Amino acid sequence: MEDVAVRTDGLTKHFGAVRAVEDVDLVIERGEVFGYLGPNGAGKTTTIRLLLDFLRPTRGRSMVLGGSGGDPGIRRRIGYLPGDLRLDPTYCAGDVIDFFASLRGGVDRDWVDALCQRFGLDPTRPVGELSTGNRRKVGLVQAFMSRAELLLLDEPTSGLDPLLQHEFNDLVREMAGEGTTVLLSSHVLPEVEALAARVGIIRRGRLVAVAGVDELRRTARQRLDLHVAGAVDDVDLARFREVPEVVEVSAEPAVIHLVVEGSVDGVIKAAAALEVQRIVSHEANLEDVFLRYYTPEDE
Amino acid sequence: MIVGARLIRDHRRSLLWWSVGVVALVLFTVSLFPSLKGEEALDEVIAQMPEALRAMFGLDTAIPLTSPAGYLQGRLFGSLLPLLLIVFAVGLGTRAIAGSEEQGTLELLLSNPVTRRTVVGERYLAMVAMITGLTAVFALSLVLLAVPFGALDGVPLSGLAGATAGVFGIALLHGTIAFGVGAATGRRALALSSATVVAVAGYLAQGLLGLSDAIRPLRFVVPWHWYLGRNMLAQGVAPDAIIVPIVLSTAIFAAGVTAFLRRDLR
Numbered sequence: 001m002e003d004v005a006v007r008t009d010g011l012t013k014h015f016g017a018v019r020a021v022e023d024v025d026l027v028i029e030r031g032e033v034f035g036y037l038g039p040n041g042a043g044k045t046t047t048i049r050l051l052l053d054f055l056r057p058t059r060g061r062s063m064v065l066g067g068s069g070g071d072p073g074i075r076r077r078i079g080y081l082p083g084d085l086r087l088d089p090t091y092c093a094g095d096v097i098d099f100f101a102s103l104r105g106g107v108d109r110d111w112v113d114a115l116c117q118r119f120g121l122d123p124t125r126p127v128g129e130l131s132t133g134n135r136r137k138v139g140l141v142q143a144f145m146s147r148a149e150l151l152l153l154d155e156p157t158s159g160l161d162p163l164l165q166h167e168f169n170d171l172v173r174e175m176a177g178e179g180t181t182v183l184l185s186s187h188v189l190p191e192v193e194a195l196a197a198r199v200g201i202i203r204r205g206r207l208v209a210v211a212g213v214d215e216l217r218r219t220a221r222q223r224l225d226l227h228v229a230g231a232v233d234d235v236d237l238a239r240f241r242e243v244p245e246v247v248e249v250s251a252e253p254a255v256i257h258l259v260v261e262g263s264v265d266g267v268i269k270a271a272a273a274l275e276v277q278r279i280v281s282h283e284a285n286l287e288d289v290f291l292r293y294y295t296p297e298d299e
Numbered sequence: 300m301i302v303g304a305r306l307i308r309d310h311r312r313s314l315l316w317w318s319v320g321v322v323a324l325v326l327f328t329v330s331l332f333p334s335l336k337g338e339e340a341l342d343e344v345i346a347q348m349p350e351a352l353r354a355m356f357g358l359d360t361a362i363p364l365t366s367p368a369g370y371l372q373g374r375l376f377g378s379l380l381p382l383l384l385i386v387f388a389v390g391l392g393t394r395a396i397a398g399s400e401e402q403g404t405l406e407l408l409l410s411n412p413v414t415r416r417t418v419v420g421e422r423y424l425a426m427v428a429m430i431t432g433l434t435a436v437f438a439l440s441l442v443l444l445a446v447p448f449g450a451l452d453g454v455p456l457s458g459l460a461g462a463t464a465g466v467f468g469i470a471l472l473h474g475t476i477a478f479g480v481g482a483a484t485g486r487r488a489l490a491l492s493s494a495t496v497v498a499v500a501g502y503l504a505q506g507l508l509g510l511s512d513a514i515r516p517l518r519f520v521v522p523w524h525w526y527l528g529r530n531m532l533a534q535g536v537a538p539d540a541i542i543v544p545i546v547l548s549t550a551i552f553a554a555g556v557t558a559f560l561r562r563d564l565r
Contacts, residue, residue: 054406054564072412080410086403088309102301103411142407 005181010060035196079143083154094123227278303421329450368533388474397481461536468544475548479555
């Protein structure tokens with residue numbers, strides 16, 4: 001059995017002059033929960049649609065579960081939730097689910113019922129009468145119902161309330177515990193941070209970084225507030241500005257605000273000369289890392 | 300055939316209403332026949348009409364409008380019936396691929412273990428089955444409802460079968476154009492408009508090209524001419540009016556599928 005769930009080599013997709021995806025080399029190991037992050041329009045959805053053979057690459061290629069995403073034998077092993085979910089409004093939710101189940105040669109009924117219950121989905125309601133969030137639940141149930149080996153979930157929690165988001169997180173953790181590979185795309189960082197061990201960041205069609213969440217946290221910028229006794233003067237501030245890891249320095253009368261990238265060792269040593277009463281460290285936030293990749297420096 | 304059967308289920312309500320409409324049309328038409336029968340003045344009026352106009356309405360001086368064959372051709376087979384069936388078929392053809400693609404449901408369907416080939420093939424077969432079904436509803440209701448009004452007297456069964464197959468053919472052809480263009484492009488509006496243009500332009504051309512002997516031979520490219528060129532109820536079956544649209548439909552379908560298998564979904 002191939003130990004890689006998703007592999008792309010120089011995957012590129014242009015729509016006319018628009019470079020939606022450019023030279024993406026991505027490897028997702030089996031059993032991994034991978035976060036695929038980027039702002040809207042960065043190429044996340046296009047990448048997933050390429051993986052499923054809905055789109056044909058301009059260049060490069062992709063493999064899912066060792067084969068093509070267009071092969072029914074491979075698709076049988078994939079659960080997919082589109083970012084823009086559309087369902088025929090004339091059927092009831094259960095009917096839509098049953099239809100997809102029959103295309104998959106039947107699924108475990110008890111499991112489907114359990115999923116509906118967990119998400120609080122009433123399968124007898126007509127799809128046309130469902131709210132966006134409830135339609136989203138139909139999409140989640142059909143993606144999870146076949147216990148697929150690979151889940152491709154495009155913005156899965158958009159439109160879900162926090163309670164359901166929590167349920168969704170639990171479910172993804174359960175599936176991952178059973179060895180399911182999950183690709184989770186999102187433009188909201190915390191929801192991916194909670195689930196994924198590795199994260200790929202795509203910006204303007206290019207995969208700009210792939211890193212472990214821990215690793216990103218290590219290199220992430222941290223905010224430190226040093227509460228000092230007495231007034232802060234320019235000499236104190238200059239001392240911090242000399243520390244290479246310090247990116248930003250600002251001050252209030254008795255507080256020095258620092259933004260540090262990487263190790264804080266230099267800061268601690270520089271602070272030794274001051275009478276520091278309290279250090280407030282803000283939780284390392286991936287949002288800051290994220291912003292670094294997003295902030296267009298070339299514009 | 301899960302995918303094809305599903306498409307038929309998608310249309311379950313519309314199929315019912317179309318059937319009701321067709322039966323109502325047949326009943327209305329045949330019930331008026333007795334009042335027309337023997338009104339020879341009407342045949343004289345038709346004889347005075349320009350030939351192009353007669354051709355447009357599928358009328359023929361050799362077959363009086365007051366005879367069952369002339370009446371059914373003029374009121375049903377040569378006018379409202381093909382129009383209805385074409386509208387029905389084009390609607391189905393437009394929705395089958397392009398419609399569901401624009402609606403966004405085709406992509407989710409294709410994320411299941413089915414190939415594009417299966418989807419396009421089964422949906423086409425489902426479309427053909429639905430056109431066949433509505434045509435059968437028409438033929439059956441005509442056979443049953445015409446008898447009490449004497450509207451089928453003297454019309455041979457072969458002629459009725461031939462004319463029915465002919466109207467199926469012209470509906471299938473236009474439905475296939477919508478289906479094929481939709482499959483090739485994924486654009487609903489383009490699928491709908493190309494089939495409509497072929498139908499309307501063909502209908503007008505069938506009449507206009509008959510006006511002068513010099514351009515009359517050009518009518519051989521016009522589907523409406525194959526169908527309206529002969530009153531099969533009275534003059535016997537015209538095999539080419541049935542076979543040509545079916546062969547042409549097969550070719551258009553094949554071209555549409557080829558493009559569909561290669562392109563990006565929208």
